Amino acid sequence: MAEGTSDAGFDAEKERPEDFEKRGEGINTFAYWVTNAPESGNWSLLPDIEPVDIKTSRITKLVFSGNLDAKVFTNPYFFKTESYLLRAQICRIAHSTTLVPLGVYKMQEESQFDIELNETEDGPVKIPSTSEMSKREAWGHYSRGVLKCGRINHLEPTQPDAEVEIDIEELKKIQEKSDSYCARLGTIANDGCVKGGLPAWQIRTIGDTNSYASANPLHAN
Numbered sequence: 001m002a003e004g005t006s007d008a009g010f011d012a013e014k015e016r017p018e019d020f021e022k023r024g025e026g027i028n029t030f031a032y033w034v035t036n037a038p039e040s041g042n043w044s045l046l047p048d049i050e051p052v053d054i055k056t057s058r059i060t061k062l063v064f065s066g067n068l069d070a071k072v073f074t075n076p077y078f079f080k081t082e083s084y085l086l087r088a089q090i091c092r093i094a095h096s097t098t099l100v101p102l103g104v105y106k107m108q109e110e111s112q113f114d115i116e117l118n119e120t121e122d123g124p125v126k127i128p129s130t131s132e133m134s135k136r137e138a139w140g141h142y143s144r145g146v147l148k149c150g151r152i153n154h155l156e157p158t159q160p161d162a163e164v165e166i167d168i169e170e171l172k173k174i175q176e177k178s179d180s181y182c183a184r185l186g187t188i189a190n191d192g193c194v195k196g197g198l199p200a201w202q203i204r205t206i207g208d209t210n211s212y213a214s215a216n217p218l219h220a221n
Contacts, residue, residue: 051150
């Protein structure tokens with residue numbers, strides 16, 4: 001699998017549902033290519049997905065055949081080919097498991113979602129040591145989480161069919177309370193447990209864990 005950005009294969013004229021996030025945004029921020037034989041050079045671009053694909057993938061179990069055009073026979077039924085289900089699962093994995101050492105990035109001022117390098121007057125902050133990164137509290141989520149609705153951002157709420165008009169800002173609060181945003185750069189130590197009560201993350205240090213002084217302190221990083 002390869003991740004990148006591309007406009008290839010994107011049909012801007014194709015009719016999409018209202019909640020679709022276009023290429024370069026939301027769940028379609030990146031494009032993904034897959035192959036069964038990397039040495040052949042034959043890579044296939046996976047299709048853009050819709051929120052319904054994400055929501056269905058959360059309740060679908062399938063052993064992938066490797067045939068992107070294969071139909072998916074599951075209960076509940078997945079009405080698209082294997083390529084869409086694969087793309088949806090890749091999206092969920094990428095947005096949930098892309099991590100960075102905490103402190104390297106920081107949230108931008110007056111932004112709930114955008115981040116930037118955490119720089120000081122002397123340049124970017126120092127990368128944490130191996131011993132510091134051996135703890136779950138030292139790692140945070142880099143990507144934004146996918147909401148229950150299958151998107152990265154909520155759609156603007158609309159007035160319900162009622163005689164009494166409700167303030168849009170109040171509707172937004174109700175919307176976000178029922179489907180809240182995940183904290184970006186939040187520590188993985190706060191992630192819930194998986195089945196069996198085990199923590200979602202295990203950190204292991206492999207290899208030589210000793211610390212060494214630089215032979216020339218003036219050239220130490």
